[in-house]
Amino acid sequence: MHRTLSVASSPVRDLLALTSRPEVISFAGGLPAPELFDLDGVRAAYDLALRDRSVLQYAPTEGNPDLRALVSARLTDSGLPTSDVLITTGSQQALTLVATALLGPDAVVAVEEPTYLAALQCFQMTGARIVPVASDSDGLVPASLRSVVAAEKPDLLYLVPTFANPTGRTLSAPCRAEIAEIAAANSLWVVEDDPYGELRYRGSAVPPLASISDRTIYLGSFSKVGAPGMRLGWLRAPADLLRTLVIVKQAADLHTSTVDQAAAAAYLTHNDLDAHVARLRTEYGARRDAMIAALPATVPPGTTWSDPDGGMFVWLRLPGDADSAVLLKEALLHDVAFVPGASFFATTPDHATFRMSFTTNTVEEIGEGMARLAKVLR
Amino acid sequence: MHRTLSVASSPVRDLLALTSRPEVISFAGGLPAPELFDLDGVRAAYDLALRDRSVLQYAPTEGNPDLRALVSARLTDSGLPTSDVLITTGSQQALTLVATALLGPDAVVAVEEPTYLAALQCFQMTGARIVPVASDSDGLVPASLRSVVAAEKPDLLYLVPTFANPTGRTLSAPCRAEIAEIAAANSLWVVEDDPYGELRYRGSAVPPLASISDRTIYLGSFSKVGAPGMRLGWLRAPADLLRTLVIVKQAADLHTSTVDQAAAAAYLTHNDLDAHVARLRTEYGARRDAMIAALPATVPPGTTWSDPDGGMFVWLRLPGDADSAVLLKEALLHDVAFVPGASFFATTPDHATFRMSFTTNTVEEIGEGMARLAKVLR
Known part of the structure; x- marks a missing residue:
């Protein structure tokens, strides 16, 4: 056509x-x-990474093994036990990979409303129908999700549960537990987009949805805590789905920049990101x-x-x-x-x-x- | 679904x-x-690029303006007049962007057979039906394309006309002219994937299809002449289609690494790539x-x-x-x-x-x- x-x-x-x-x-x-x-720390990290000729070569789609281990350890230390991640070209790419892997021609995607508009764009591009879930000052409303799931049978729920874009709101732990329960009962995939989670200015951390739900695909990024110009994100998902996403990424860009990944691994090794x-x-x-x-x-x-x-x-x-x-x-x-x-x-x-x-x-x-x-x- | x-x-x-x-x-x-x-030239280019804080920031989806101008000038000098290009995360990404922009649910893609298998993967992932066009020792056979176009009405033809992957074959200038004529007569888009064109060891250059057909999307890459680890490719297309592809890329990864792009621009400015x-x-x-x-x-x-x-x-x-x-x-x-x-x-x-x-x-x-x-x- x-x-x-x-x-x-x-x-x-x-x-x-x-x-x-x-x-x-x-x-x-x-x-x-x-x-x-x-800037100085990042420049030094690139300089160190570029001592090794192999950073100019093609590389595995999954990502730099050192970087994957460093990111996994960092997530584990923060309370989200993680054995492996897929390195993505920013977490925007992770959204597209998930949409490609999980959304068939008549897919339905539930999103908290309002939500991150580049996620909307990405789901719209796959031809998915978008259905809104209400949010209030505490973020997404579980009762609204329950009705949407009953009426629309969405394939996937997308949300930014912590310091949401555009609202800045954070979903409470009890609401997260309720969403995890709804996801489990309805075979609903949940995309937990978490670029801002480390940027907390008061109060204490709420455990990520991914730590209580194995239906969750967790997206993280260096863009807000490191540098967006490096275009480095990561994706944590159940092992079977992760394997599928690696194949989708292979067609998308073969792999993320070997240079940027090696520089990020060097940065995390030699600097105190915390x-x-x-x-x-x-x-x-x-x-x-x-x-x-x-x-x-x-x-x-x-x-x-x-x-x-x-x-x-x-x-x-x-x-x-x-x-x-x-x-x-x-x-x-x-x-x-x-x-x-x-x-x-x-x-x-x-x-x-x-x-x-x-x-x-x-x-x-x-x-x-x-x-x-x-x-x-x- | x-x-x-x-x-x-x-x-x-x-x-x-x-x-x-x-x-x-x-x-x-x-x-x-x-x-x-x-390696030394590339490391120096990164070091120079990383003197400027803005290379760590988000950037326009179209790509670094200096790099776009440098690549366009290089293409123009090589005989392919080019006013602008879209910078892509390797030319593999360009393939996915083109597939997303041009292939609807029942799309048909014609490919020379045999062909680059990651292109096959990429088109298969969109759900397109792939139809083969015969090739002989001179590359794709125009008469075969003519029958395939008549019988299958493909939306797009994909080929590597110069030093093809996997065959190493090069399509002659008369065959290119015939393909351009078939494309024009049938509103067929042609993807000319040209990662190897500069690596000629004997004989003289054959003008790219894009120089004789405005139905052609031309893909180039630093991977074979520079370094694949930098994941930098570019895409030249008619202006209307280029605008659509920019929007598709926005959803795919926002933009290609600002750092890698600035380093490539610095490399092209301060080194003799020829x-x-x-x-x-x-x-x-x-x-x-x-x-x-x-x-x-x-x-x-x-x-x-x-x-x-x-x-x-x-x-x-x-x-x-x-x-x-x-x-x-x-x-x-x-x-x-x-x-x-x-x-x-x-x-x-x-x-x-x-x-x-x-x-x-x-x-x-x-x-x-x-x-x-x-x-x-x-």
Whole structure:
């Protein structure tokens, strides 16, 4: 059948182009703060990796054995016992691999709503039908999942249970247990996307869904704790499924960059990533606090927002019939940006919502950006 | 619909595992010679790229602008006028992007037979039906393509017109013109996979199909002239299709490693890739000659083989009802390996065929490997 795929480009990535003027203070992209990258440590790791000629050669699809062992040990130490992972070209690739392996032509995918829009794109591209599961201030609502499973029989549930994108919300341990039970009872695959879990600024860790459910495919990434430019993620799944995913990855790109993988293994061996993450937590926590503190004077009365314990995002809803996409145009005239919320919805968008990232800008820039935003919103 | 994808792993990649014992002289994998990698030049390029903090950040899906300009200029200089390319995570990814963008649920893909098996895998994974087009010692036979197009109405033709994998054959300019004419008359997309084109050891270049057909998607790669570990390829296509492929890539992995791309741009800026390729040509040409010269004393009378002008592979056919998969087991007992030909066929395999790569081993190793192989084959 002749076709040319029709899928829209990501509004966030298109927006990033608009906000790249240096005078814009952008709260739009989910970008790590570049000044906090450990550039010297990373450069030294590449230099070390590139002492070995074999890093320029083809490599196993599964990934660099040292890196797999290091990542598995790190996950195990954090409370998720892990014997092996598949290294992916960022965790975005992991999503596509899972969709290719598990979603047939008439597949149904349940997603918390709102959700990460590049996941929506990825599932839409396979032709899957997307069904939304309600979320509240504690994240996905298990009772809603139960009705969706009964009515729609989805093949897969996708969620970001910890510091969600776009809401910043975290699913409680009892809700996780209930989701694990629903997954087991209905042979439902659960994709637990966890790029932000280590970026906790207060409270204590909630065990990952994968630690209580063997129906869970757990996705991790260096992008938020290391450097997104290296495009390194990993995927933990039951052994049978992992083998299938390796074959799917073989067709997707043979393997992830041998150089980047070896550099990451060298970095993890010779540097203290935990100390680096601790530094990120301190800095990002201060930025989170600065943004939340500025909100009452920035947004109109009646606006609500999430109060995230970690991650990168605050999710807001303006009162009445506000349209955040219209307001964004005005905001750009004032050299400040955010992401309108509509594109994070699988079905009926709430146009009064929007997402703000607090990690990319310094506390000072956040202050200035919020002052600009107040002129638009109030 | 519940499913778990069932696609076989690549026999070549599985075989590479068997042949990784250091005592084995392997003619199996299509691996560049590691001792010819410009390790120092590449390490210096990474070090230079990593002076700039922005190489650790997210980046545009299209690819690093400098690298796109450098690759486009290089293609233009080589006789293929190119205004832009999409940078891909190796050209294997380009195949998957093209399949996702162009192949609907009942798609039909025509391939020269035999052909590159990871391309077969990739098209099979989309659920496409594969139809073979006959090839002879000059590559794909246009008359066969004409009948296949009339009977099967394929959406896409995949071929490696220059120094093909697995045969080493090169399609003549008149045959290319005929294929371009068939593609234009039938709205057929043509994927011209050209990883080996620069590795010519004799004769003169044949213009790429893409230079005479605007129905052509041209795939190039650093893997054979630079380093496969960097996983860098590029894709040249008509502007409309290129835009669609960018969106598909966004879902596939957001973008290719910012670090690897910046290092490649630095390498191309500060090194003479043409001089490096010239060195590869000299070395690989000598290896080709050594393998071809040894063949008469290695294979049984009645064996036929291709006589490639470039690339990495010789394709052989044993006389009678020989089964090269059975002979491989015996060969491994003598610490030498090749790839049985069956898996390069989309439909009916010819079990008497096999592929030998002449690039990975030195002339001395080729001599020793061929002597071991003679014990098995003669």
